[in-house]
Amino acid sequence: MPSHEPTDIFEASPTALGIAWADGHRSEFSFQQLRANCPCANCNDLRTKFGPLVISADAIRILGIEPVGRYALNILWNDGHKTGIYGFEFLRSLDHPAAP
Numbered sequence: 569m570p571s572h573e574p575t576d577i578f579e580a581s582p583t584a585l586g587i588a589w590a591d592g593h594r595s596e597f598s599f600q601q602l603r604a605n606c607p608c609a610n611c612n613d614l615r616t617k618f619g620p621l622v623i624s625a626d627a628i629r630i631l632g633i634e635p636v637g638r639y640a641l642n643i644l645w646n647d648g649h650k651t652g653i654y655g656f657e658f659l660r661s662l663d664h665p666a667a668p
């Protein structure tokens with residue numbers, strides 16, 4: 569059983585996704601942050617080669633979210649990208665980045 573499970577996934581604002589976690593913590597992720605951190609192999613390659621993805625906060629939107637098993641979300645973006653599988657552990661780590 570994953571240590572971090574969402575109890576609710578909601579629209580935190582017109583440009584941000586909210587997640588309420590089983591431990592009571594609430595996260596807010598801007599669409600820009602989520603899209604820039606897309607964990608798919610293609611985006612990982614792009615970041616390795618060219619650095620952080622440049623995403624327009626004004627333009628990026630979520631068209632749909634599909635659950636993947638009980639451990640992740642697949643996000644469909646309005647730029648046509650849909651291969652990112654956002655694991656709950658990964659999402660939670662985005663909210664609490666490891667200390668440098």
Ligand SMILES: [Zn+2]
Nearest residue numbers: 606608611652
């Ligand atoms: Zn990606």
